[in-house]
Amino acid sequence: GQQVMQIPQYQHVQEGEDFTTYCNSSTTLSNIQWYKQRPGGHPVFLIQLVKSGEVKKQKRLTFQFGEAKKNSSLHITATQTTDVGTYFCAGQTDSWGKLQFGAGTQVVVTP
Amino acid sequence: KAGVTQTPRYLIKTRGQQVTLSCSPISGHRSVSWYQQTPGQGLQFLFEYFSETQRNKGNFPGRFSGRQFSNSRSEMNVSTLELGDSALYLCASSSGTGIDEQYFGPGTRLTVT
Numbered sequence: 354g355q356q357v358m359q360i361p362q363y364q365h366v367q368e369g370e371d372f373t374t375y376c377n378s379s380t381t382l383s384n385i386q387w388y389k390q391r392p393g394g395h396p397v398f399l400i401q402l403v404k405s406g407e408v409k410k411q412k413r414l415t416f417q418f419g420e421a422k423k424n425s426s427l428h429i430t431a432t433q434t435t436d437v438g439t440y441f442c443a444g445q446t447d448s449w450g451k452l453q454f455g456a457g458t459q460v461v462v463t464p
Numbered sequence: 465k466a467g468v469t470q471t472p473r474y475l476i477k478t479r480g481q482q483v484t485l486s487c488s489p490i491s492g493h494r495s496v497s498w499y500q501q502t503p504g505q506g507l508q509f510l511f512e513y514f515s516e517t518q519r520n521k522g523n524f525p526g527r528f529s530g531r532q533f534s535n536s537r538s539e540m541n542v543s544t545l546e547l548g549d550s551a552l553y554l555c556a557s558s559s560g561t562g563i564d565e566q567y568f569g570p571g572t573r574l575t576v577t
Contacts, residue, residue: 383563384563386565386566388566388568394570395554395568395569395570395571396507396554396556396566396568397568398565398566398567401563401564401565403563441506441507443507445563448562448563449519449520450520451497451509451512451520451521451522452497452509452566453509454499454506454507454508454509455506456504456505456506457506457507
């Protein structure tokens, strides 16, 4: 069945540094979504990518969907303490299919 | 708009018992999905209900069941609880009419002793 894998599982970053988290699917996706979960909170939607090769930016966050629509990445520049949390990618193989979440990348930021 | 609400927020049950969790979606949303979250396992999809019908199902045993009412509110039931069922159970609502974002509730923290 469909599997979504995320790496790294854990990322320790110095404030001001950049980092990237990657998401890979075993099957071609129709779309991919990214969510952020703060410690003690619930996942909150960040963005959705639909087109092959699509790149979207939200301030310091850059999201990319691979050309083959089987992988995605989230790049954060100049990390801040507010970036702490777990970032999940989630993919669907069609519009009506279940949203398959990756295991998440837990980000810890050191001031 | 009011967000997704879940009740109860915390629950302690004993092995062998059953439990029912409730989720009220955002007004106008017709899809409700349920997830189990445990440390290291991420978010595991349980099932999705749309217009009172189960539209998608994850790989959980039959002890896990759900339903949706005509007002889109949803309940999830777990029978014959096991220690491994201890987790945060999250529900998420969406319009359900295509590719759209999910709005998560605060979750119900279930502890099985």
